Amino acid sequence: MTDAAIREVVLGILESIAPDEDLTQLDDAINFRDQLELDSMDFLDIVMELRKRHRVQIPEDDYVNLASMNSTVAYLTPMMKDIEKV
Amino acid sequence: MYDTIIIGAGMSGLAAGIRLAMFDQRVCVLERHTTIGGLNSFYRLRGRDYDVGLHALTNITPKGTKKGPLAKLLRQLRMSWDDFAISSQLGSKIIFPGVQLRFDNDIALLRSEVKNEFPDQVDNFDRLISEIADFDDLGSDEQHISARVRVAEIISDPLLVEMLFCPLMFYGSAREQDMDWGQFSIMFRSIFLEGLGRPHAGVRLILKQLVRKYRELGGELKLRAGVKEIVVDGGHATGVILESGEQLEARRVLSSAGWNETMRLCDDGQPVTLRQSGRLSFCETIASLDLQPQELGHRATVTFFNDSNKFQWSVPEGPCDVRSGVICSPNNFAYDEALDLGTMRITALANFDYWHGLDQRQYQLEKLRWYERITASAVRFVPDYRSRVLDTDMFTPQTIVRFTGHDNGAVYGAPEKQLNGCTHLPNLFICGTDQGFVGIIGSILSGISMANQHCLRD
Numbered sequence: 001m002t003d004a005a006i007r008e009v010v011l012g013i014l015e016s017i018a019p020d021e022d023l024t025q026l027d028d029a030i031n032f033r034d035q036l037e038l039d040s041m042d043f044l045d046i047v048m049e050l051r052k053r054h055r056v057q058i059p060e061d062d063y064v065n066l067a068s069m070n071s072t073v074a075y076l077t078p079m080m081k082d083i084e085k086v
Numbered sequence: 087m088y089d090t091i092i093i094g095a096g097m098s099g100l101a102a103g104i105r106l107a108m109f110d111q112r113v114c115v116l117e118r119h120t121t122i123g124g125l126n127s128f129y130r131l132r133g134r135d136y137d138v139g140l141h142a143l144t145n146i147t148p149k150g151t152k153k154g155p156l157a158k159l160l161r162q163l164r165m166s167w168d169d170f171a172i173s174s175q176l177g178s179k180i181i182f183p184g185v186q187l188r189f190d191n192d193i194a195l196l197r198s199e200v201k202n203e204f205p206d207q208v209d210n211f212d213r214l215i216s217e218i219a220d221f222d223d224l225g226s227d228e229q230h231i232s233a234r235v236r237v238a239e240i241i242s243d244p245l246l247v248e249m250l251f252c253p254l255m256f257y258g259s260a261r262e263q264d265m266d267w268g269q270f271s272i273m274f275r276s277i278f279l280e281g282l283g284r285p286h287a288g289v290r291l292i293l294k295q296l297v298r299k300y301r302e303l304g305g306e307l308k309l310r311a312g313v314k315e316i317v318v319d320g321g322h323a324t325g326v327i328l329e330s331g332e333q334l335e336a337r338r339v340l341s342s343a344g345w346n347e348t349m350r351l352c353d354d355g356q357p358v359t360l361r362q363s364g365r366l367s368f369c370e371t372i373a374s375l376d377l378q379p380q381e382l383g384h385r386a387t388v389t390f391f392n393d394s395n396k397f398q399w400s401v402p403e404g405p406c407d408v409r410s411g412v413i414c415s416p417n418n419f420a421y422d423e424a425l426d427l428g429t430m431r432i433t434a435l436a437n438f439d440y441w442h443g444l445d446q447r448q449y450q451l452e453k454l455r456w457y458e459r460i461t462a463s464a465v466r467f468v469p470d471y472r473s474r475v476l477d478t479d480m481f482t483p484q485t486i487v488r489f490t491g492h493d494n495g496a497v498y499g500a501p502e503k504q505l506n507g508c509t510h511l512p513n514l515f516i517c518g519t520d521q522g523f524v525g526i527i528g529s530i531l532s533g534i535s536m537a538n539q540h541c542l543r544d
Contacts, residue, residue, distance in 0.1 A: 019166045020150060037152035041162060044538060048109050 001080045006073050009080075013049040017042055028069035050076075054083055087335045088112045090541050091326055093313050093351075094342035096124030096490070097526055098518040100296040101533030102340055104163050106541055107303035114334065115305065116326070118312030118491060122297060124342070125490050125497065125519075126526055128290040132477055134374050134427060137288040138489075141388060141414040141431065144257065144276040145527040146172055146191060146283035154280060155527050162534045169295050172283040173419040175387035180249045181467050182392050187249055191281025204246045214240045219279070221271040233270035234263075248397045253277060253390045255399040256412050256433070258524040260364045260498035262400040272523060282387060284419045292526065313343070316514065318354035323514040326351075338541060342518035342533070344492045345500055348509070356510060364496030364519075365401050367483035369436040371457050374477045375428030379415045382469040389413040391467040399435075406456050407435040408463035430471055432464045438483040438494045453480050498524045507536040515540045 001009070007028075014023055018036060032038045043063055050056040056079050058066075065075035090106050092099045095117035106113040121127060126139030145155045149167040160167060177190040185203050189196035193215065201208040214237065221228075228236075234251075241247050251265075254273040259265045265273070285291040297307065312329040316339055325335035341348040346360050379385075392410040412433040417425050444452060457480050461472060483495030492499070499519030507515045507522075517536040518529055 016164055017161050019164065020160070037157070039158070041158065041535075041538060044542070045162070048542065052109055 001083050003073050003077060006076050006080050007069065009050075009054065010046070010069060010072050010076075013046055013053070016049070017045050026069060028073075031067050032069075033067070046072075054080065056080060056083075087337065088114050088325075089336070090114075090338050090340055090537075091116060091334060091336040092340045092342070093326070093348070094118075094124060094491075094518065095122040095297075095307060095309070096342055096518060097126055097292075097296070097529035098521075098533035098536075099124075099340075099342045100293070100300055101159075101163065101530040102342075102517055102537040102541070103300045103305045103307075103533075104296065104303060105534055105537035107300060107305035108164070109542060110304075111541070113305050114336075115300070115307045116311040116313055116328070116334075117307070117309050118329075119489060120309055122307070122309070123289065123293050123489075125486065125492075126289050126529075127293070127489060128288060131479055134477060135288070135290075136372055136479060137290070137416065138370070138481060138485075140284070140289040140292075140526055141257075141412065141416075141433070142175060142282040142284050142419075143170075143172060143292075143527060144273075144280065144282060144525050146174060146281045155276070155531055156280070159527060159530050159534065162538075163296075163299065163530075165295065165299065170292060171285045171287075173286060173421045175282040175284075176385055176418045176420060178253075178282065178388040178390070179386050180252055180390045182245065182249055182252075182397075183395060185245065185249070189278060191283075193279055196278055200246065204243055207241055207243050207246050210241045211246075215279070218271045218274050221268070229266060229268035231267045233265040233267045236267045237270070245395055248392070248395065250274075251399070252392055252397045252410065253388075253412075255397070256390060256410075258498055258528070259399060260366065260496070260503075260519075260524070261501040262366065263398075272528075276525065276527070284416060286419075286421050286423070286425070288416065289526070296530075313351055315353045316341075316348070316351045318352055318511065321354075321511065323352075323511050338513035338515070340515050340517055340536060340541060342516070344518070345504055345516060345520040346493055347491060348514070348516055352511070352514070354511075359510065361500060361502055363493040364498055364500045365438065365494050366399075366498060367401075367436050367438045367486060367495035368433050368497055369406050369441075369456060369460060369480065369482050370431055370433045371460050372479045372481075373430045373461070373471065373475045375430065375471055375474045376476050377474055378424060378428045379417050379430060379469075379471065381428075382471055382474070384415060384469050384471075385418060386413075386468070387415065387418040389467055391464070393463075393466070402435050402437050405437055405440045405452060406460060408459050410435070411460065411464055413464050413468050428474070430468075432460050434460050434463075436483050436495075438487075438496075441482045441484045441495075442487070449482075449484070453482065456480075492519070507540060
């Protein structure tokens with residue numbers, strides 16, 4: 001998957017977690033926590049959805065890498081670059 | 087073999103089921119009764135629809151709100167604000183002798199009422215609000231201090247203290263006469279700082295949405311499937327035996343049956359660590375009217391009343407305590423379209439032992455007698471609707487036991503909560519009223535958080 005495709009995956013997960021949210025305005029550099037008021041329960045969900053949808057396992061110590069869109073894509077790139085886009 | 091078996095298809099069990107089914111677990115919710123809901127349910131009687139449990143949802147924040155329990159719940163269940171189609175209350179009242187305080191979903195109204203009725207307390211009231219707004223639910227070591235002590239340090243007029251405690255206790259105190267400061271803060275926020283609302287279709291809409299979601303995700307629901315025993319082998323729960331004799335195996339069990347009730351289901355021969363059961367239970371009268379309550383001049387959504395300056399939150403000595411009560415009209419929410427039927431519901435404290443001890447004939451007679459007394463007490467505070475009644479029904483602590491299986495018909499569970507949900511077995515957990523928060527939003531969050539903490543991380 002390319003960075004752009006990974007971004008789409010994460011965006012899809014955010015859409016399902018927060019269906020009432022307008023994500024077209026998302027700023028990739030700003031923390032999800034500050035933009036979307038995500039809390040620890042929501043970060044668990046990003047991890048769970050990545051596992052469910054793409055079999056990507058993220059250890060608990062690495063959750064900090066999921067702070068913003070940019071940091072999430074950077075963290076996921078080595079893990080997901082060999083996954084075919086579905 | 088299930089990944090998780092959940093005991094009880096009430097709000098907490100269904101919410102937990104959704105979370106687990108969402109992440110592809112094999113999960114089964116077992117319900118003893120013929121219908122879902124437990125304490126919060128609905129039924130049809132002589133052609134009319136009734137709700138039990140829910141007067142109103144608390145924690146109602148407007149669509150688009152990102153913070154707070156309702157927003158969290160919707161995200162966790164992947165539901166939209168519109169799925170629950172909640173309408174706000176028109177406005178509620180707390181009535182004590184010679185003084186009443188109105189409140190709605192904007193704290194400014196309650197504040198101005200306090201300012202008018204208790205002018206020297208308004209600064210104290212502001213201080214109370216800011217302390218509650220800052221209170222950290224989980225981080226504070228003041229969680230368990232007495233709310234009566236804490237509030238009396240801030241509000242110096244005892245009547246105002248009583249008037250603030252009355253609705254919060256009625257809507258969620260498992261403890262007699264007092265609350266934990268933590269619980270008080272949560273209830274204050276959920277009722278006064280957030281607010282009350284109701285779906286047009288009532289509790290059935292919420293339950294139906296939860297079941298629909300659960301089934302869509304592949305969850306199994308078995309009705310008339312009472313659990314007789316939780317099977318324990320080598321210090322682990324291995325599954326359950328149903329009353330039918332059927333055995334189901336599971337890697338873990340999450341029970342909303344209540345703490346003591348769950349302990350008794352375990353067959354491991356361990357001395358059961360019982361704790362004090364909740365004792366506070368209710369009677370509720372329900373009247374269907376031939377007109378809308380507003381046509382009688384009754385616009386209040388919920389009216390909390392107490393006929394003396396001191397509010398007693400304890401098990402009544404007689405069958406019911408009619409000195410205080412909660413009058414709710416489900417018609418008085420800001421719906422787009424009026425409900426078909428006018429309804430008045432009155433809730434009063436009741437003594438479980440009294441109602442439980444009656445034989446069938448006495449029980450029917452006492453229901454009639456106390457229906458009259460509770461209603462007569464309430465119409466001191468709302469327009470007298472008794473000449474407009476088409477049909478009535480009433481529930482007692484006995485009814486609550488039948489539908490929830492909870493000891494003593496305790497509506498808000500045990501005074502001591504098991505906040506971490508853990509038991510003596512490493513793969514048996516509890517959720518629901520004995521674990522954490524009460525109310526519909528609280529129960530749903532209880533199911534979600536116990537599923538997240540104990541059932542998803544492996």
